[in-house]
Amino acid sequence: MSTILPFEKLFEQTIFRIPDYQRGYSWTEKELNDLWADLSNTSLRNDAYHFTGILTVNTFSDNDFNKINQEGFNLVENPEGKKTIIINGIDIKAYNLVDGQQRLTTILILLSRLVKKINNVAEQLQYSRKYFFINENEINKYIFGYHVDVPSHNFLIRDIFEDPSYNEESTETLYTHNLLFAKNYFDNKINNFSPNEINELITKITKRLLFSILDLSVSVDTNLDVSMIFETLNFRGKQLSGLERFKNRVLYLLSKQPFNQAQINGRRTLVNNTWLEVYKWLGRNQKKPMVDDNFLKAFWLLYFSNETMVAKNFKAYQYNLFEHDFSLMNITENNFMNPYELGRWTRAMKRAVRLWYFINNPYAVDDDPDFDYIYTKKIQRSLLRLNSFPYGYGSYMLNLVLAVLSKKLPQKNDDGILTEQEEINLTRVEKILWTMERHNIMCFLLNGNKTNYNQETTFRDINRYFRTEGTAYGISLSELLKESRTSQFSWNNVSRNILQNQNFYSWDGIHFILREYEEIISDKRVDSDISLNLLYPNEEYHSVRIFYQDINSLTINNRVKYTYSLGNIFISSNKQNPKSFQEHKDRIKASLNRDSIVYDSEIELLSMDHWTKETVIIRGKKILNAILDKWEIPHPTKENLYDSLFGHQ
Numbered sequence: 044m045s046t047i048l049p050f051e052k053l054f055e056q057t058i059f060r061i062p063d064y065q066r067g068y069s070w071t072e073k074e075l076n077d078l079w080a081d082l083s084n085t086s087l088r089n090d091a092y093h094f095t096g097i098l099t100v101n102t103f104s105d106n107d108f109n110k111i112n113q114e115g116f117n118l119v120e121n122p123e124g125k126k127t128i129i130i131n132g133i134d135i136k137a138y139n140l141v142d143g144q145q146r147l148t149t150i151l152i153l154l155s156r157l158v159k160k161i162n163n164v165a166e167q168l169q170y171s172r173k174y175f176f177i178n179e180n181e182i183n184k185y186i187f188g189y190h191v192d193v194p195s196h197n198f199l200i201r202d203i204f205e206d207p208s209y210n211e212e213s214t215e216t217l218y219t220h221n222l223l224f225a226k227n228y229f230d231n232k233i234n235n236f237s238p239n240e241i242n243e244l245i246t247k248i249t250k251r252l253l254f255s256i257l258d259l260s261v262s263v264d265t266n267l268d269v270s271m272i273f274e275t276l277n278f279r280g281k282q283l284s285g286l287e288r289f290k291n292r293v294l295y296l297l298s299k300q301p302f303n304q305a306q307i308n309g310r311r312t313l314v315n316n317t318w319l320e321v322y323k324w325l326g327r328n329q330k331k332p333m334v335d336d337n338f339l340k341a342f343w344l345l346y347f348s349n350e351t352m353v354a355k356n357f358k359a360y361q362y363n364l365f366e367h368d369f370s371l372m373n374i375t376e377n378n379f380m381n382p383y384e385l386g387r388w389t390r391a392m393k394r395a396v397r398l399w400y401f402i403n404n405p406y407a408v409d410d411d412p413d414f415d416y417i418y419t420k421k422i423q424r425s426l427l428r429l430n431s432f433p434y435g436y437g438s439y440m441l442n443l444v445l446a447v448l449s450k451k452l453p454q455k456n457d458d459g460i461l462t463e464q465e466e467i468n469l470t471r472v473e474k475i476l477w478t479m480e481r482h483n484i485m486c487f488l489l490n491g492n493k494t495n496y497n498q499e500t501t502f503r504d505i506n507r508y509f510r511t512e513g514t515a516y517g518i519s520l521s522e523l524l525k526e527s528r529t530s531q532f533s534w535n536n537v538s539r540n541i542l543q544n545q546n547f548y549s550w551d552g553i554h555f556i557l558r559e560y561e562e563i564i565s566d567k568r569v570d571s572d573i574s575l576n577l578l579y580p581n582e583e584y585h586s587v588r589i590f591y592q593d594i595n596s597l598t599i600n601n602r603v604k605y606t607y608s609l610g611n612i613f614i615s616s617n618k619q620n621p622k623s624f625q626e627h628k629d630r631i632k633a634s635l636n637r638d639s640i641v642y643d644s645e646i647e648l649l650s651m652d653h654w655t656k657e658t659v660i661i662r663g664k665k666i667l668n669a670i671l672d673k674w675e676i677p678h679p680t681k682e683n684l685y686d687s688l689f690g691h692q
Contacts, residue, residue, distance in 0.1 A: 051249040066287040067218025099142035102260040194319040217326025286335040317389040324400040425476035435494040437483040478524040488552030491540030546607035565643040573614040580621035590623035593655040610663030616640040624654040
């Protein structure tokens with residue numbers, strides 16, 4: 044049965060809750076902008092209305108009533124055993140939101156910010172008691188929110204609706220960050236609104252926004268699986284991520300297992316707590332939250348996949364996850380849903396997400412008391428470099444890193460003393476990560492392979508390594524990566540890869556190589572963004588090029604070769620304007636005196652009196668030699684190598 048209501052009628056003697064199979068709050072700036080545009084284009088003239096969308100709802104189950112009772116709502120049971128909510132002597136209808144919670148949550152966030160801007164306290168209270176809470180015996184009972192066992196429940200009420208009587212959310216997640224972003228977004232939008240503008244927008248929201256209410260509990264005569272309805276509905280609009288859909292699927296399968304209600308509730312709590320932990324770590328770095336489906340893929344490869352699946356179609360991991368591992372067929376016979384396996388993979392998932400966070404944020408764990416693994420500075424540096432490769436260049440190797448860390452990285456213990464085996468494992472991790480870096484440098488940066496080079500074999504490595512004692516194909520993983528997986532490396536390919544377009548300057552690997560050279564000579568990691576600069580400037584700077592007569596006297600073709608040669612490129616903390624070599628040196632000296640950021644590779648320039656053809660060649664060879672030596676990259680006679688790569692005359 045469907046009913047169309049204006050916003051102001053939605054909450055009359057009605058409460059809404061967001062159930063645990065729902066995704067958390069996921070709207071970003073794009074969706075917020077769209078809603079703001081809708082409101083801006085909604086007129087108060089001529090009784091104009093804006094259809095906002097469909098709210099798909101379902102009446103409370105007995106289990107839902109038990110949850111709402113934990114919030115202090117009074118329950119009454121009639122002679123037939125049907126439960127109802129009574130507040131101030133009035134029957135209250137109670138619905139779960141199956142679909143439409145993102146839009147409704149957003150509108151309520153905006154309305155709450157508008158109400159806070161009203162100067163009249165009595166008017167504020169009037170709106171609050173109509174749209175946010177019902178007051179009974181001096182206690183606020185909220186009309187809209189999450190169920191108490193859903194992450195974000197306390198955060199929404201305390202931090203967004205600003206009710207200090209609620210406890211702080213114990214764990215912040217990617218979803219709580221999104222809620223806070225929406226709150227701040229609307230605060231910025233209405234910051235300079237006049238009282239009239241505030242009232243006008245409130246009127247638009249409450250009187251001009253229309254919703255269609257689809258009540259599934261009275262729409263058909265048969266029972267509906269609301270979890271499956273939720274999954275289906277969310278293939279439109281802002282679709283569910285694989286991780287969100289996975290949670291919903293697990294909760295649905297749980298409901299169909301031959302367990303009693305207490306057992307189902309206990310296992311639902313286990314699943315909800317697992318996803319709480321997962322989203323806590325995925326959103327832990329607020330400046331750079333991790334993509335949830337990247338983690339899901341990494342975990343599937345680690346735990347659920349097998350070599351046959353990877354060989355058939357390693358890209359279709361979600362198909363295998365939903366149609367094989369957690370299919371709707373043979374629901375009660377699903378291996379991963381029996382109590383033992385459910386406990387195993389959820390525990391593994393919570394461990395894996397902490398390591399995945401470490402992989403993507405290697406230095407953020409230094410002062411994090413919740414990160415309970417032991418690591419070394421070498422491991423951190425390797426992880427930083429593996430994340431620093433140009434986008435897509437061997438990024439799938441991070442999935443293999445997760446397998447290695449899950450297998451070998453020791454967890455902290457009470458006494459803080461490492462066993463001999465744990466020390467051995469840390470050394471092995473360092474070695475394997477080093478070979479991964481070497482693999483990426485040779486296969487991608489230097490050889491210029493496509494981004495999927497060795498991908499399928501790497502995914503097979505995950506299966507073989509994680510399920511054995513640190514071996515793949517009968518040999519150590521480090522030896523495999525060092526020898527077999529780099530067998531097609533060719534310096535002819537390197538030359539073709541680098542000597543195109545603008546030589547080294549336009550090469551995808553130049554940032555990585557110069558950053559790495561800086562770290563080699565300084566023994567310090569380079570965290571900040573770096574700028575590429577040319578000492579002898581390009582063709583458009585004629586007035587500056589005359590200061591470099593030795594190079595400037597060459598033919599055009601040879602000038603270009605020197606301009607974009609490795610030795611002529613340097614990094615700095617910010618972009619440098621073209622200038623004479625002496626002016627560059629003066630700038631470096633002045634920066635040193637001011638304690639500004641100056642790289643050691645810049646300081647090296649101070650030892651040179653002039654910038655000439657010879658110094659370009661000498662510096663280019665020095666940089667290249669440092670890279671070849673550190674990464675043990677095989678090479679032909681070096682002079683031949685220099686000639687083929689630099690092409691100087």
